[in-house]
Amino acid sequence: MSDFAPRVFSGVQPTGNLHLGNYLGAIRKFVALQESQDCIYCVVDLHSITAQLVHEDLKSQIRSITAAFLAAGIDPKRHIVFNQSRVSGHAELAWIFNCVARIGWMNRMTQFKEKAGKDRENASLGLLAYPSLMAADILLYRATHVPVGDDQKQHLELTRDIAIKFNNDFSERIAEAGLGTEIAVGEETVNGYFPITEPLIGGEATRVMSLKDGAKKMSKSDPSDLSRINLTDDAEQIARKIKKAKTDPDALPSEPKGLEGRPEADNLVGIFAALAEKTKADVLSEFGGRQFSEFKPVLADLAVEKLSPINGEMRRLIDDPGHIDAVLKDGGERAGAIAEKTMRDVKDIVGFLR
Numbered sequence: 001m002s003d004f005a006p007r008v009f010s011g012v013q014p015t016g017n018l019h020l021g022n023y024l025g026a027i028r029k030f031v032a033l034q035e036s037q038d039c040i041y042c043v044v045d046l047h048s049i050t051a052q053l054v055h056e057d058l059k060s061q062i063r064s065i066t067a068a069f070l071a072a073g074i075d076p077k078r079h080i081v082f083n084q085s086r087v088s089g090h091a092e093l094a095w096i097f098n099c100v101a102r103i104g105w106m107n108r109m110t111q112f113k114e115k116a117g118k119d120r121e122n123a124s125l126g127l128l129a130y131p132s133l134m135a136a137d138i139l140l141y142r143a144t145h146v147p148v149g150d151d152q153k154q155h156l157e158l159t160r161d162i163a164i165k166f167n168n169d170f171s172e173r174i175a176e177a178g179l180g181t182e183i184a185v186g187e188e189t190v191n192g193y194f195p196i197t198e199p200l201i202g203g204e205a206t207r208v209m210s211l212k213d214g215a216k217k218m219s220k221s222d223p224s225d226l227s228r229i230n231l232t233d234d235a236e237q238i239a240r241k242i243k244k245a246k247t248d249p250d251a252l253p254s255e256p257k258g259l260e261g262r263p264e265a266d267n268l269v270g271i272f273a274a275l276a277e278k279t280k281a282d283v284l285s286e287f288g289g290r291q292f293s294e295f296k297p298v299l300a301d302l303a304v305e306k307l308s309p310i311n312g313e314m315r316r317l318i319d320d321p322g323h324i325d326a327v328l329k330d331g332g333e334r335a336g337a338i339a340e341k342t343m344r345d346v347k348d349i350v351g352f353l354r
Helices: 020-033 058-072 089-100 103-107 110-116 125-139 150-169 171-176 235-244 263-276 280-287 292-318 321-350
Strands: 008-012 039-043 080-083 145-147 181-185 188-192 198-200
Touching (some): 008 020, 020 145, 020 263, 020 292, 039 058, 039 321, 058 292, 089 125, 089 150, 125 150, 171 188, 171 321, 235 292, 263 292, 280 292, 292 321
Parallel strands (some): 008 145
Antiparallel strands (some): 181 188
8 A cells, every 4th residue: 555554543432331333343353453453542532522512421431431442352552542632633633634624525424414414503513524533533643544334434535535635735845854655546656644544344243233223323322222232231131132132023044145124133143243253144054044032042142252251341440440541641642652743744744833
């Protein structure tokens, strides 16, 4: 892709309890990536105020997300774990990117349309502009790869568009300052400062759906707690939620094509496949022709087996906020050192007087 040193960046918002979808779609991938990549994992607390300005206890939510990172197996000594608001470069670079991005780009963002709904005029400016902040989060560390779910692919495309436009608009200054790196953009090679970040998408159940409605994504904001499996749920709660999960009256098919038009069945098979680290085809070869009354108890046992250790460690860590705060402080200092270098370069490229 380029001469940039490979680096992974990703973040999770501190809003409500983390659930199975967050774990399978993001956190478990974070753990796997740290074995082969230089990783920066962030609790994106600035993002958390875009849709809801006032939170009951934002500090405890930040600590809870951090606890989930650590309980799942992320090593904060080998890699960086911090909360976004500790590093001022995120907000500084986001403002510059607000001036790089075009309003038309922002208006096309699907998530803004969904979250703002029909009352778009009353949505916060932060909600409209937060993809620009997301681009700043990634490019502040000149990250080359981001693990994303299907619903975040559009935002990563915007990050790439911003990087390309910045590199093009300031190409001469980047070259004059000796800050450029050869970057492949399509079939062309250009000299730029920011990488064209690549998505990392893969595995089963990259998008986990609600247990009550297979057409809706599993969400922390869903009013029904039965719609999701929280990472803090105990074994009894996990088993009860899977038992009550919506299904259809037909038996499981013998191959994935038979899941078409059956969103709830597809969701539960996808969850089983992801937890067992198998394909949907593998799962259906074992359970095809069997009823959900047989499948659900096996799925519940598997979910309890995989999630209970994380649940217990999360509870232990949450009871030790001093340890979590120390991890975030150390991570913030290390992230800040990288960010400071980027912001010095960017200010020189833009032409600010330092």
